Amino acid sequence: MTLHDQLPALLVVVPLVTAPIAYLLRAHGLPWAAAVAANVTAFIIACALAATVYGGETIIYEMGGWPAPYGIVLHIDALSALMAMLVTGASAAALIFGAKSLADEVGEEIAPSFFAAWILCTAGLTGMVITGDAFNIFVFMEISSLSTYILVSAGPDRRALVATYRYIVMGTIGATLYLIGVGFLYMATGSLNTVDIAARIGDVTEVRLLLVAAGFITVGLALKAAIFPLHSWMPNAYTFAPNVVTVFIAAASAKVSLYVLIRIDYAIFYKNIPNHELQLALLLVPMGILALFAGSMLAIYEKNLKRLLAYSSVAQVGYIALGISMASVSGLTAAIVHMFNHGLIKGGMFMAVACLALRYRSVNIANLAGAGRAMPWTMAAFVIGGLGLIGVPLTPGFISKWYLVLGALEKGGLGAVLVAAILLSSLLAVIYVWKVVEVAYFKEPRANAVPVEREAPLVMLIPTWIVVLAGLWIAIDSSMPVTMATLGAETLLGAR
């Protein structure tokens, strides 16, 4: 088998092999270098895989050489390649960007175990994205969650520990609910391979088992993806984690749970449970709309910049949930495109916040007065990201909201409500973005505040602006994410 055939396995194996090596390297800076190397290689492999599946076919890789329902099989189609690129890209960018900021927030002593956990978080997320086995998703979900707990607990503030504890309890309950769902699925169909389950689920007589399995899986994954009523662990986890860790988990980790929700709900349940899309709409539409408004309102009254962005993430996840609930090709495309775009926008904004935190030593909005003049480039990146949240044309946010509105209009009556909700919550987004802009540009720095003249270091500014420019490029020529998303949506809904 040529190297090209081995790529699907290498995407996960390279980080897995590098993690123990990074743990053994005790010299200064080496664990960080190993982490960057592993993540950049994984990103290159993900891009190569995306190129091969761009035409629309699916790569099947049998682990251990055993055929499909008996062994574990990797499925890589356009949707999973896009997600793999998002995860590995966000991880590599955050690591390269955050060398300095991590050095002073995360001590030198725990660097080996910290960076080993970081590499394994990427490996877990990519493993979840490309595997085709329901139980394997649980195993890699545990790898990525446990390593995210470690990354969050490394925060300087003592409240990071409490945030980690709540995250552990809620995350484990979510993962166990997912495991119970898979258990019921296995009880009804007798197999664990997602494609095999989809094939065998048609002739299952016990509909109750399937309904409850779908319920458990959806609630478990909603808990992991922090969809509105189940999001209580997320704001504190994002706020008290080290700044660079927030960049990574905000851009990538919540999205992967939504990806698994899409894949399992649409690949397995949609085809075989009668009027499943009605049940999905009944659950996700109210949760989505609540997320839009509650997230935005909480963000407006928030004083801490990182928690403000975390609540805005809750709102944006509401958009994705709305896209998923539409159960149409354009609706799903909109959800997937918004997952990708939101990863880009939020990644860029949290990078800007990390630059501000490095210089201002605080993320409280009041202390950032006058940042517009002191750190023009950083604030410019932040504002462009803010515009992206609102959905102003020429930003990635506009593209995803455009497809969301398209999808909503297809739904007729309910569609009008969705469109109204989307536009209204975009207005709320204007308010909380303007709140930050006003403090940064139009307020004089307080007398006793520590005077900050220097811009963020170049090594941090360049990755931030690369991400912002990538967002602008996507806004202009959005062919890459949109075609991959449409391919993914069509394969899921069986339209191909």
Next chain:
Amino acid sequence: MDLALDIISAILLAAGTFFVFAGGVGVMRMPDFYTRMHAASLTDTGGAALIIAGLLLQGGLTLAPVKLLAIFLFLFLTSPTASYALVNAALLSGLKPRARNETGAPLPEGEALQPVTRLGKRGTNTPQDNTGKAAAKQPAAKKAAAKKPAEKKPAANKKAAKKS
């Protein structure tokens, strides 16, 4: 021949079960921690030994009896040691055995178990003061956690062992 074996093993098993049952009743009815430990530890070892002996006879000449013998040896060593360690830890933590006639009246069930005085480093802390600090000083009930930090002086311990 095997009929005799069956009868003997049946008797042994019955005796073993009776031992364990007696131990259970003993733990329920005995008033004080030490008497309960006495009841539990003795019957536990004896009952297990009898049951294993009974099973041995059923095993015939395969590998099973050898494994049963290994289990018996292991149990025979560990269970008395575990009981000893438990009682020793209780003694060290200052739980004084209370004889019936010392107070005349029969002991109310709950009260007997309350540790009378907790001999901390300065012998001052009272039972209520079992916050984290005290927990870090006393030896945990089970020997598994007996590796507590070092503030307690050896002298205090010898005195406790000698006095009770």
Next chain:
Amino acid sequence: MELLGLYNYFVFAVLLMVGLYCILARTNIIKSLIGLTIFQGAVFLLYISMDKIDGGTGPIILEGAPADTIYANPLPQVLILTAIVVGISTTALGLAVAVRIREAYGTIEEDEIQEMDREQ
């Protein structure tokens, strides 16, 4: 009589309820972690009660075994071997966080911790 066959699953449901109640109702961190182990332990029971076949033995195929012996289903056992180790890893991590919280806050009662955070 046929309800007896489902007894395993009823016990699974009750253990889940006890575990979840212990996690949510008790504010002590270590008590919640014990509740978490019960919650995960219940799931092991769900999977393993799926693998039992009447008259079947453990899935170990010895040479001398007659051809028609019925064996239990090996797949749920493999899954649960994995899940047990996931459980112990989460418990170890949770306990490490609990010890650090005790050192940082001086208490492991969530309500007292919340008050300290609110004052900050």
Next chain:
Amino acid sequence: MMTIVFSLFLLTMLVLVAVAILRTENLFTAVMLSGIFSLLMAANFFVLDAADVALTEAVIGAGISTVLFLGALALTSEKDRSPPVGSWVPLISASALGAVIIYAVMQAPRLGDPNAVVHNHVAPWYLEKTPELIDVPNVVTAVLASFRGYDTLGEVFVVFIACMGVMSLLGRVRPRKDSIKLTEYEERSRNLRHHLIPRIVGKMLVPFIVLFGLYVQFHGDFGPGGGFQAGGLIAAGIILYSLLEGDWRGRELVPEWFTSLMVAMGALLYAGVGVVCMLKGGHFLNYSVLFEDPIKGQHIGILLVELGVGLTVTGVMITVFHAFARRGVR
């Protein structure tokens, strides 16, 4: 019929112990009860013909997790001071969860009926193909290491991460080696000085526990056993030694650099075997390509992989125990 009686009794005991855990105030009692809970769970698994899982649950559930909880309790408080909060939210959510499950389980197949879907799809293939393709008596080990080897690779890294987490959270304490004089060390291990009998008996048993752990490690193909159980057993033996002799001597017996090396090498061995299979032209973790004779390849592959799991689990359990034990000595 007998199994129904056994499982009825054990399952009811299980529920009683779980409710007892919920109601106790004293945390030590709760930890002891959770140890008993795991042991009852192991007995249940044995009655349900799952010998491997029973051994794992006994070793890891009852053994290692109780020791970890007691280690953490020694560093935190003893009493669960939370008032019996009667808030309705946990009650409602727990009973809702239970009701949904009971609603669904009504349609589940009865315990042990042979024509359940689960027994007719994937399982017969494993039972039939294992003697042919892998020729290993214990089908569970064959499925664990070869058919679903990728799952177990993920599993080894879950344990690896637990070690990363505990090292990053509790690893920061540097025991000030120079400042600890011999007398202070003597005094520290004096807490066990007068526990003469447990020390003597314990030190007699430790070699046999470790020997049994190695037996379980390399016997995994023929009977219940394998890497996870062996790792737990060997670690239990060494933890017993550390308990009796004081964790300082335990760290001299198995030094910290050695355990972290074991943790890393075990994970690398497992992933390395997979990479070698890729280099030899097969899929990842396809042991048949390791040697010309595929069955020999499977045997060696499974042996190496189980060894990797055993190494990692032993290293992690010892590191985690010492992290908790050393934390108290500060």
